[in-house]
Amino acid sequence: MIARRSHLPQLLERFGLAHGAEVGVASGGYSAEILAGTRTVRKLWAIDAWAGDRGHDDDQLAQARERLGRFGDRVEIVRADFATAAAGIRDGSLDFVYIDGYAHTGNDEGRNFELFWPKLREGGLMGGHDFCARFPENVKAVRAFLDRHRGEIDGTFVTRTDVFRSWFAWKGRRPASRLAEVAMFGRDHVGWSGDGKSIAVVGNGPLCRGDADRIAAADVVVRFNNWNRRADFSPETAGRRGEVLFTHGDLREAGPADGFAAPETVVLAIPAPFKIDRMRLLAETWWPESRLAMANPYLLREACIELGLDSEGWAHPMPTAGFSLLYHLWCFREGQRGGGGSVHVTGFDWHVDREEGTCERVRVGSDEVPGHYNHSYLREAMWCAAHLLDRPGWEFSESAREALAFVGNHG
Numbered sequence: 001m002i003a004r005r006s007h008l009p010q011l012l013e014r015f016g017l018a019h020g021a022e023v024g025v026a027s028g029g030y031s032a033e034i035l036a037g038t039r040t041v042r043k044l045w046a047i048d049a050w051a052g053d054r055g056h057d058d059d060q061l062a063q064a065r066e067r068l069g070r071f072g073d074r075v076e077i078v079r080a081d082f083a084t085a086a087a088g089i090r091d092g093s094l095d096f097v098y099i100d101g102y103a104h105t106g107n108d109e110g111r112n113f114e115l116f117w118p119k120l121r122e123g124g125l126m127g128g129h130d131f132c133a134r135f136p137e138n139v140k141a142v143r144a145f146l147d148r149h150r151g152e153i154d155g156t157f158v159t160r161t162d163v164f165r166s167w168f169a170w171k172g173r174r175p176a177s178r179l180a181e182v183a184m185f186g187r188d189h190v191g192w193s194g195d196g197k198s199i200a201v202v203g204n205g206p207l208c209r210g211d212a213d214r215i216a217a218a219d220v221v222v223r224f225n226n227w228n229r230r231a232d233f234s235p236e237t238a239g240r241r242g243e244v245l246f247t248h249g250d251l252r253e254a255g256p257a258d259g260f261a262a263p264e265t266v267v268l269a270i271p272a273p274f275k276i277d278r279m280r281l282l283a284e285t286w287w288p289e290s291r292l293a294m295a296n297p298y299l300l301r302e303a304c305i306e307l308g309l310d311s312e313g314w315a316h317p318m319p320t321a322g323f324s325l326l327y328h329l330w331c332f333r334e335g336q337r338g339g340g341g342s343v344h345v346t347g348f349d350w351h352v353d354r355e356e357g358t359c360e361r362v363r364v365g366s367d368e369v370p371g372h373y374n375h376s377y378l379r380e381a382m383w384c385a386a387h388l389l390d391r392p393g394w395e396f397s398e399s400a401r402e403a404l405a406f407v408g409n410h411g
Contacts, residue, residue, distance in 0.1 A: 002281060005159055018042045019041075026056055191220050205399075263290050265292075300318070319380060
């Protein structure tokens with residue numbers, strides 16, 4: 001369900017897990033990460049004996065208190081051995097427990113897991129650190145614990161990209177995957193129901209003078225991938241709105257950046273089965289407040305045919321997320337009586353270099369699908385120049401128009 005333990009806060013938020021414990025806190029770094037990464041967690045018991053073994057001493061306790069103090073009554077620091085701490089927690093009262101202590105002894109041969117298992121409610125999540133070859137006793141103890149309780153467990157998973165992996169198990173019935181909620185991306189996601197709304201499609205390329213006003217005036221703003229996390233991003237130029245996120249799943253981190261609202265709709269631009277693990281991560285943890293949609297695989301297949309790409313639409317070579325969105329909007333408007341609203345396109349330059357006469361390093365006028373890249377920017381630009389550039393209801397920013405005009409004149 002998550003690729004690394006740094007994504008746990010988003011998982012907790014997605015499923016509304018509000019009361020939990022970290023067992024084995026050390027200097028408080030991971031407890032702070034959990035609390036800072038989610039608004040859902042209302043109370044975290046940060047449990048450690050700080051008994052002086054392996055450096056877990058008064059100095060580390062002081063560091064934990066300093067690090068966790070900013071979270072106020074959302075955290076309770078408990079200095080006690082694990083058995084004593086567990087005895088002070090009511091059975092069935094916790095939504096999650098994460099155990100990060102004594103991996104070198106297999107967490108006291110699995111006894112630490114048994115101490116806190118009764119504290120979880122049905123549907124709660126237990127996990128732990130150091131499920132890796134470096135700690136064979138811990139791996140052995142975890143497997144034995146999961147086997148003992150297999151009749152109570154509805155699903156387990158292990159992080160895959162951490163050096164020191166984490167394991168997790170759902171107690172009782174696990175929450176349903178959000179992938180079951182995915183709808184087909186359609187007109188309603190961009191507000192086109194015959195009332196002529198305006199849409200700003202904002203790519204991650206260069207913007208022009210006046211774009212900020214057009215973006216602000218649009219009824220719906222569509223963005224792509226890591227739009228507000230790029231090094232050259234300027235909210236003064238690009239704005240902060242993004243009602244729709246159209247993404248291939250190439251997001252660097254989870255959730256919106258500070259000061260940016262979550263998108264109303266997240267569109268998975270690559271239909272399953274391609275990158276399905278990445279899609280599941282995005283769907284289940286990264287955007288818990290957004291509704292989910294998936295690009296229409298039939299339209300992506302049509303787009304590949306239009307571009308002359310030998311692809312089913314979900315494997316390379318395939319259209320970019322930007323072209324996939326523009327193609328969907330073109331299809332929506334073509335089938336909408338009365339025009340179906342206006343589209344302003346900016347932040348696109350199709351990697352055109354007019355001096356070199358290339359588009360994504362492919363010479364304009366050739367029929368090459370670039371071997372150095374997975375997408376065909378040139379073919380996409382040529383299609384847009386032929387079908388969208390001068391079409392009523394479509395408006396392109398200055399840089400986008402110049403790029404398309406160059407390709408159209410020299411293609």
